[in-house]
Amino acid sequence: QVQVVESGGGSVQAGGSLRLSCAVSGFTTSPYYVAWFRQGPGKTRDERVGIAGQYSGGGTTYYDDSVKDRFSISQDNAKNTFYLQMNGMKPEDTGMYYCAALDAYFRPNEFKTAIMQFGRGHGPGYWGQGTRVTVSS
Secondary structure (H helix, E strand, C coil), rough: EEEEEECEEEEEEEEEEEEEEEECCCCCCCCEEEEEEEECCCCHHHHHHEEEEEECCCCCCCCCCCCCCCCEEEEHHHCCCEEEEEECCCCCHEEEEEEECCCCCHHHHHHHHHHHHHCCCCEEEECCCCCEEEEEE
16 A cells, blocks of 8 residues: 655745655556645645646656746655655745655656646645745745
């Protein structure tokens, strides 16, 4: 059984930093993709925006324009844990953050499309329970 567990959310002031963790276990098909999504206030489950992602085997990464140069992703292979380091945070970064593990059914150059579709509820993968991030001005 696949489990995806996020941790590390909280409240920060604008300009501050947070690091989210995502522990993935039970994924029988490997490598796979891990993606981070933000569900803004008032948005529905099918309006989650993919903001970053990576291939667990390395080499493929994705960053949304809204977080480029501020957020970075990394992984600890020994722990099957992925991290989203968020620096220079802005109030518009506020929301629920979800990690997801996606089956590698697409080509690397289709990663962005796959993330967008998964955020709208399409495609095979597994969601974590989410962690809340609040950035105050």
